[in-house]
Amino acid sequence: MIVAGIDAGARAIKVVLVDSESGGAIGWAIGDQGTDPATRASELFERALAEQGLSEIEVAALVATGYARGAVREADSTVTEITCHARGVRHALPETRTVIELGGQDSKVVWLDEDGSVRDFSMNDRCAAGSGRFLEVLAARLQADIAELGALAAQSHGPTAINSTCVVFAENEVTGLLATGALACDVAAGALASLASRAATLVGARGTPPVVMTGGVALVSGMAEAIEVAIGLPVEVAPRPQFTGALGAALIARDGISAAGDGRPTPAGIEGRIHGRPDGKGRPAGRR
Amino acid sequence: MSCCPRGQQRAGQASSAAGAERALAWFEGMIGRCLDYATEAKERGRPIVGILCEYTPRELIMAAGGVPVCLCGGSAETISAAERELPSNLCPLIKSTYGYHVLGANPFLEMADLVVGETTCDGKKKMLELLAQRVATHVVELPQKPDDADARVHWGRELVKLRQALSDRFGVAISDGGLRDAIRAMNRERGLRRSLAALMRCDSPPLTGRELLSLKSTISCLPDDLAHYESALASLPRREGSDQSHRVRVLLTGVPVVHGAERVVELIEDRGGLIVCQENCTGLKPILDDVDESAEDPMEALTDKYFGLHCSVMTPNRRRFDALRQLAADYRPDCVIELIWQACLTYSVESRLVRGLVEKDLGLPYLMIETDYSPSDSERIAVRVEALFETVRARKRG
Numbered sequence: 001m002i003v004a005g006i007d008a009g010a011r012a013i014k015v016v017l018v019d020s021e022s023g024g025a026i027g028w029a030i031g032d033q034g035t036d037p038a039t040r041a042s043e044l045f046e047r048a049l050a051e052q053g054l055s056e057i058e059v060a061a062l063v064a065t066g067y068a069r070g071a072v073r074e075a076d077s078t079v080t081e082i083t084c085h086a087r088g089v090r091h092a093l094p095e096t097r098t099v100i101e102l103g104g105q106d107s108k109v110v111w112l113d114e115d116g117s118v119r120d121f122s123m124n125d126r127c128a129a130g131s132g133r134f135l136e137v138l139a140a141r142l143q144a145d146i147a148e149l150g151a152l153a154a155q156s157h158g159p160t161a162i163n164s165t166c167v168v169f170a171e172n173e174v175t176g177l178l179a180t181g182a183l184a185c186d187v188a189a190g191a192l193a194s195l196a197s198r199a200a201t202l203v204g205a206r207g208t209p210p211v212v213m214t215g216g217v218a219l220v221s222g223m224a225e226a227i228e229v230a231i232g233l234p235v236e237v238a239p240r241p242q243f244t245g246a247l248g249a250a251l252i253a254r255d256g257i258s259a260a261g262d263g264r265p266t267p268a269g270i271e272g273r274i275h276g277r278p279d280g281k282g283r284p285a286g287r288r
Numbered sequence: 289m290s291c292c293p294r295g296q297q298r299a300g301q302a303s304s305a306a307g308a309e310r311a312l313a314w315f316e317g318m319i320g321r322c323l324d325y326a327t328e329a330k331e332r333g334r335p336i337v338g339i340l341c342e343y344t345p346r347e348l349i350m351a352a353g354g355v356p357v358c359l360c361g362g363s364a365e366t367i368s369a370a371e372r373e374l375p376s377n378l379c380p381l382i383k384s385t386y387g388y389h390v391l392g393a394n395p396f397l398e399m400a401d402l403v404v405g406e407t408t409c410d411g412k413k414k415m416l417e418l419l420a421q422r423v424a425t426h427v428v429e430l431p432q433k434p435d436d437a438d439a440r441v442h443w444g445r446e447l448v449k450l451r452q453a454l455s456d457r458f459g460v461a462i463s464d465g466g467l468r469d470a471i472r473a474m475n476r477e478r479g480l481r482r483s484l485a486a487l488m489r490c491d492s493p494p495l496t497g498r499e500l501l502s503l504k505s506t507i508s509c510l511p512d513d514l515a516h517y518e519s520a521l522a523s524l525p526r527r528e529g530s531d532q533s534h535r536v537r538v539l540l541t542g543v544p545v546v547h548g549a550e551r552v553v554e555l556i557e558d559r560g561g562l563i564v565c566q567e568n569c570t571g572l573k574p575i576l577d578d579v580d581e582s583a584e585d586p587m588e589a590l591t592d593k594y595f596g597l598h599c600s601v602m603t604p605n606r607r608r609f610d611a612l613r614q615l616a617a618d619y620r621p622d623c624v625i626e627l628i629w630q631a632c633l634t635y636s637v638e639s640r641l642v643r644g645l646v647e648k649d650l651g652l653p654y655l656m657i658e659t660d661y662s663p664s665d666s667e668r669i670a671v672r673v674e675a676l677f678e679t680v681r682a683r684k685r686g
Binding site: 067083117118123 | 647653667668671672674675678679682683
């Protein structure tokens with residue numbers, strides 16, 4: 001049997017399939033959220049299963065997380081990204097004490113206890129400052145793809161300070177900087193430094209090593225290094241950082257089954273809904 | 289349903305379980321009834337006195353024959369009107385209150401003969417100066433060193449001046465006897481509301497935090513309201529309801545949750561929480577202590593009661609931390625959520641000390657939510673609230 005996690009994030013939907021015996025990840029899928037996240041999630045889930053020659057009947061349990069977690073029709077239960085990223089990191093890098101997750105629209109810091117459970121967390125407020133959206137908008141202003149932003153920044157000899165934390169104001173600020181002769185590479189390096197500084201504000205004085213970075217922004221080259229400078233601690237990027245939340249969701253689904261199997265209480269968010277699910281009974285109507 | 293001893297004592301009193309629903313329904317119509325009451329009182333020549341803060345002793349206004357009405361705004365819809373004159377980076381409570389004024393949309397403010405305000409936070413104080421261009425106002429100076437004897441004396445003098453101002457403006461003598469009557473009435477209401485709040489101490493309380501929040505009135509001591517408080521208190525312990533013992537018990541602290549601005553309270557309870565205690569100006573804070581009815585000088589008793597309130601403008605605000613410790617012991621929360629209206633500097637800065645108290649002294653998880661009246665960040669707040677509850681449940685399982 002397998003278990004699955006779907007992370008329906010603000011920008012992308014990620015699916016991870018996990019072997020319920022070994023706990024190892026065996027399948028992945030990722031795609032843009034689009035305008036109909038429920039359907040996109042279903043498509044990506046089916047794609048991940050098909051690539052492994054599996055069918056949905058073999059999925060013992062599925063946990064959804066992320067911004068659109070409530071829309072995932074296949075989910076047996078939902079758990080927040082905060083708990084899922086913590087669970088995913090605990091699996092991949094069990095010594096971790098601080099998780100910095102920079103996603104498409106959110107930035108979060110999660111502090112873990114020695115046993116990997118969530119001790120505390122902080123998250124950016126209303127606006128998208130400090131998230132992948134910030135880099136996306138500034139990259140577009142520099143006529144670069146977000147994937148090229150790191151390479152562009154690497155050519156810089158002196159980052160340009162970007163003081164606006166608001167994405168909209170920062171775009172205006174960059175327009176002004178370019179108009180007064182700033183180089184695109186320096187602005188790109190400034191954008192990474194600015195985002196790193198926002199992340200460092202969330203960490204505050206409470207950064208506890210080892211620090212691990214997750215979320216799609218971790219894939220931008222130079223980003224982890226910029227955060228290391230900003231927080232003064234080494235930062236390791238989680239393996240497949242975009243998938244950490246979905247992996248955590250799948251592992252929480254698996255924890256729920258094993259907990260139900262030996263009679264212990266089910267874990268956070270499962271709320272007992274996974275009890276008896278290995279036989280596929282009692283699934284929501286959307287599940288075929 | 290497991291319930292506290294207070295409930296069991298009351299269970300024998302006459303009132304059916306349906307009485308609980310009737311009492312809750314009564315307070316749903318609170319604004320309309322208060323408006324009818326104020327309109328009729330005004331027609332009979334009684335002055336309507338707007339208040340903006342729990343530091344204003346309603347007793348003085350009542351003893352002057354006036355009707356004290358809370359004017360604090362809880363609507364997102366009046367904020368853009370307020371921002372024509374006020375900076376956008378100001379707390380939504382102040383902006384909403386003032387926005388009603390700009391739009392002429394708060395009938396209580398429109399009929400007010402006087403608005404009494406205090407020098408609590410700077411935003412409110414300066415907003416009052418703008419309000420004073422079109423409405424009669426009286427400002428009471430609130431000293432902010434709660435443990436300073438001179439500050440207490442000054443506060444007492446400010447209340448004497450308020451008594452005189454009310455007397456002069458409305459051409460009435462405020463007698464000590466009238467003041468004592470008002471004190472007794474307010475104490476009775478405070479006591480009833482305190483007992484209703486104490487129902488939340490149960491493992492499975494007979495009402496939600498949102499329902500408790502509705503059990504109050506923008507005009508105090510209306511005789512029909514007092515009767516319904518009594519009836520709610522008698523009937524709620526026998527109310528048929530679902531078991532609430534599995535929900536995460538939340539102590540909510542911070543800014544007031546004004547009528548119309550209950551979004552975060554509803555969100556917390558929608559996502560599996562139960563707000564068992566509200567340590568704020570719309571919850572227990574103003575009703576924790578009564579005014580001493582046996583005091584020789586009622587003005588001294590009023591001075592002590594109201595100077596004892598622990599708003600975050602006080603420095604240092606030791607009484608708030610004492611209250612939080614006591615309330616946590618009485619209401620046994622699983623976690624503490626602090627609500628802060630955007631740009632409320634004093635609560636925002638003090639939150640660092642509250643977090644320290646909650647995490648270190650009480651050993652509970654703490655979450656601070658800073659927001660305004662706009663629902664645009666509800667989903668982001670929900671993620672944090674749900675993650676907090678996941679953490680609480682994981683800790684409970686050990």
